Amino acid sequence: MSLRLFVPRDTTALALGADEVAAVLRREAAARDLPLELLRNGSRGLFWLEPLLELEHEGQRIAFGPVDAAAVPALLEALANDPAAHPLYLGPVAQIPWLQSQQRLTFGRAGLGDPLCLDNYRSLQGFQGLENALRLSDQEIVNAVTESGLRGRGGAAFPAGIKWQSVLDAPGEQKYIVCNADEGDSGTFADRLLMEADPYQLLEGMIIAGLAVGATRGYIYLRSEYPRARDILEEAIARARADNYLGDNIRGSGRGFELELRSGAGAYICGEETALLDSLEGKRGMVRAKPPLPAIAGLFGQPTVVNNVLTLAAVTTVMAQGAAFYHDFGSGRSRGTLAVQLAGNIRRGGLVELAYGATLRSLVEDYGGGTYSGRPARAIQVGGPLGAYLPESQWDTPLDYEAFAAIGAMLGHGGVVVFDDTVDMAQQARFAMEFCALESCGKCTPCRIGSVRGVEVLDRVVARQDTAGQIELLRDLCATMEAGSLCAMGGLTPHPVRSALQYFSGDFS
Amino acid sequence: MGGDQANSEAGEELIAAHIARFREVPGGLLPLLHAVQDSLGCIPAGAVPAIAGALGLSRAEVHGVISFYHDFRSEPAGRHVLQICRAEACQAMGSRELEAHVKARLGIDYGATSADGAVTLEAVYCLGNCACSPSVRLDDAIHARVDAARVDALLAELTTGAAP
Numbered sequence: 001m002s003l004r005l006f007v008p009r010d011t012t013a014l015a016l017g018a019d020e021v022a023a024v025l026r027r028e029a030a031a032r033d034l035p036l037e038l039l040r041n042g043s044r045g046l047f048w049l050e051p052l053l054e055l056e057h058e059g060q061r062i063a064f065g066p067v068d069a070a071a072v073p074a075l076l077e078a079l080a081n082d083p084a085a086h087p088l089y090l091g092p093v094a095q096i097p098w099l100q101s102q103q104r105l106t107f108g109r110a111g112l113g114d115p116l117c118l119d120n121y122r123s124l125q126g127f128q129g130l131e132n133a134l135r136l137s138d139q140e141i142v143n144a145v146t147e148s149g150l151r152g153r154g155g156a157a158f159p160a161g162i163k164w165q166s167v168l169d170a171p172g173e174q175k176y177i178v179c180n181a182d183e184g185d186s187g188t189f190a191d192r193l194l195m196e197a198d199p200y201q202l203l204e205g206m207i208i209a210g211l212a213v214g215a216t217r218g219y220i221y222l223r224s225e226y227p228r229a230r231d232i233l234e235e236a237i238a239r240a241r242a243d244n245y246l247g248d249n250i251r252g253s254g255r256g257f258e259l260e261l262r263s264g265a266g267a268y269i270c271g272e273e274t275a276l277l278d279s280l281e282g283k284r285g286m287v288r289a290k291p292p293l294p295a296i297a298g299l300f301g302q303p304t305v306v307n308n309v310l311t312l313a314a315v316t317t318v319m320a321q322g323a324a325f326y327h328d329f330g331s332g333r334s335r336g337t338l339a340v341q342l343a344g345n346i347r348r349g350g351l352v353e354l355a356y357g358a359t360l361r362s363l364v365e366d367y368g369g370g371t372y373s374g375r376p377a378r379a380i381q382v383g384g385p386l387g388a389y390l391p392e393s394q395w396d397t398p399l400d401y402e403a404f405a406a407i408g409a410m411l412g413h414g415g416v417v418v419f420d421d422t423v424d425m426a427q428q429a430r431f432a433m434e435f436c437a438l439e440s441c442g443k444c445t446p447c448r449i450g451s452v453r454g455v456e457v458l459d460r461v462v463a464r465q466d467t468a469g470q471i472e473l474l475r476d477l478c479a480t481m482e483a484g485s486l487c488a489m490g491g492l493t494p495h496p497v498r499s500a501l502q503y504f505s506g507d508f509s
Numbered sequence: 510m511g512g513d514q515a516n517s518e519a520g521e522e523l524i525a526a527h528i529a530r531f532r533e534v535p536g537g538l539l540p541l542l543h544a545v546q547d548s549l550g551c552i553p554a555g556a557v558p559a560i561a562g563a564l565g566l567s568r569a570e571v572h573g574v575i576s577f578y579h580d581f582r583s584e585p586a587g588r589h590v591l592q593i594c595r596a597e598a599c600q601a602m603g604s605r606e607l608e609a610h611v612k613a614r615l616g617i618d619y620g621a622t623s624a625d626g627a628v629t630l631e632a633v634y635c636l637g638n639c640a641c642s643p644s645v646r647l648d649d650a651i652h653a654r655v656d657a658a659r660v661d662a663l664l665a666e667l668t669t670g671a672a673p
């Protein structure tokens with residue numbers, strides 16, 4: 001009987017040596033005359049256990065991890081004889097508590113099989129949402145999305161249904177669906193995981209969006225820092241086209257949708273939707289003043305839906321299982337599930353998908369298991385480089401948009417970056433200003449120049465020159481940036497700076 | 510010199526082919542610039558007039574786009590590009606020490622190429638590998654949990670030719 005094994009080919013798994021593990025598995029199995037069937041799946045997002053090897057055994061998937069190449073020979077012996085005896089044995093993967101306790105609506109398929117296999121996708125309820133959508137009118141699809149309560153996952157949490165309604169209602173010759181796959185926030189990787197582990201879900205969501213608003217063209221704007229996602233998406237688009245999910249007659253329905261993958265070029269600001277549109281048009285990524293909203297005059301001046309990867313992916317769940325099903329998850333006005341990304345100095349980092357409402361502490365302590373270094377955690381930055389740094393007194397805040405806004409913080413794209421007690425918060429504040437200076441599109445003076453001044457001021461604070469006066473200046477700068485910036489880059493950079501000042505003032509004096 | 514001449518002619522042909530492919534593509538300037546850089550290693554200043562002319566833009570506009578994006582370069586990089594993630598998740602795991610180590614070892618700052626032409630060092634802000642920081646990218650391969658010893662080993666593989 002041959003051994004049927006799975007080794008992920010996801011960026012993080014590869015970065016931890018998954019290809020070496022696969023190569024040694026093949027070599028060692030051949031040396032032992034062991035028949036081996038080695039499949040390359042996507043990751044389940046249990047990154048702390050990568051490379052995570054799975055064995056199909058008596059109808060179950062048994063996990064071992066983290067596996068490195070050196071562990072393979074002994075592991076193969078164990079697999080052929082008594083799997084449970086091996087020290088890396090984790091039991092059935094679906095019963096690992098870290099995974100079992102999650103509510104995986106969007107990431108349920110991640111890691112199950114070959115991400116590019118269309119049959120695999122279809123066998124796991126893939127394209128059910130699209131099939132349902134093809135039987136509905138455009139307005140009925142938009143209604144379902146509105147009723148589901150789905151809000152944008154890119155950061156601003158704008159209701160997806162309202163945006164789609166505007167595009168549906170807007171007159172335009174050529175409407176567009178643009179997927180924002182720029183995922184620039186440090187501490188985030190959920191878009192990447194979805195695109196690498198379950199790319200057809202994104203394609204399906206975009207096709208549904210096209211049907212809903214009457215758009216026949218779509219673009220995925222993917223950051224260039226994701227070479228693996230790029231290869232997978234290119235192949236997925238080609239296969240979807242060959243199987244008539246794209247083209248001018250989707251599955252014989254008479255409806256059409258064309259999709260193109262575009263690469264960013266290393267500019268954080270191109271994640272801002274209007275800068276992204278300028279970039280797609282072949283220009284510098286400059287933020288546009290609103291109005292007009294992209295929904296009315298977006299790409300090439302046409303009505304355009306711009307949605308995050310996870311927003312578009314969630315639409316497939318809404319259309320497959322119904323708006324009420326989706327709406328049943330969540331808390332307050334935050335409906336559905338949030339993909340929390342545990343990152344930075346954390347022992348068990350990875351993707352945790354849960355209904356909104358769990359506390360930050362439960363995520364970091366119960367799932368994360370504390371810091372990687374073993375030292376006490378001191379600060380947690382939630383929501384990317386424009387998000388606040390939170391001290392322990394704030395960690396009981398539930399993960400919900402309104403609850404976070406109430407403490408002057410934001411959930412953003414769900415990135416959670418943990419720092420231990422060696423962190424110097426004045427340095428973190430300085431970095432926030434430095435990052436803004438580097439990535440500002442340059443349109444507003446307070447953002448472009450204020451951030452450069454901010455770095456200088458913080459350098460003097462760190463050097464203990466006139467600390468009180470400099471901190472006064474810093475507060476003024478933050479106020480100016482907040483009031484005089486067109487977008488959240490300049491407008492929210494004061495968040496991490498002020499939170500560092502407020503909660504960690506000892507690091508500044 | 511004859512070799513350079515042949516090289517530059519081959520380069521011009523490539524650029525012309527890329528222009529032909531993207532000139533009618535809506536918003537085709539970025540894909541065009543990526544294609545030029547992928548095949549020539551950079552976007553030579555000499556390519557700008559042809560690109561501008563074909564797309565109906567001024568040279569200043571094309572130059573403005575090239576200079577706006579961190580990825581595009583006007584001079585070729587070294588044989589390999591090493592990017593160190595400088596963003597928060599990696600900071601939380603010691604990337605400041607890692608970058609200091611690499612700069613000292615290569616004797617260069619960000620944006621520069623080592624004296625032997627082997628490695629160009631760049632800063633990058635997030636590689637999407639934030640659960641297993643610190644991260645570096647060497648050409649198209651991303652590496653996780655990189656400390657000084659690991660990056661030394663990666664660099665040593667380059668000079669001994671063990672890596673592609």
Ligand SMILES: Cc1cc2nc3c(=O)[nH]c(=O)nc-3n(C[C@H](O)[C@H](O)[C@H](O)COP(=O)(O)O)c2cc1C
Nearest residue numbers: 152153154180182183184271272273307308311488
């Ligand atoms: C500086 C800045 C960076 C942003 N980066 C991203 C990003 O990388 N990905 C994303 O989806 N949204 C990003 N956004 C939010 C987008 O502007 C926009 O709200 C989002 O793409 C809309 O899609 P959604 O409604 O599905 O979230 C960013 C916004 C700002 C101000």
Ligand code: SF4
Nearest residue numbers: 443444447485487490
């Ligand atoms: S705030 Fe900064 S990034 Fe945003 S538009 Fe103004 S200058 Fe550009």
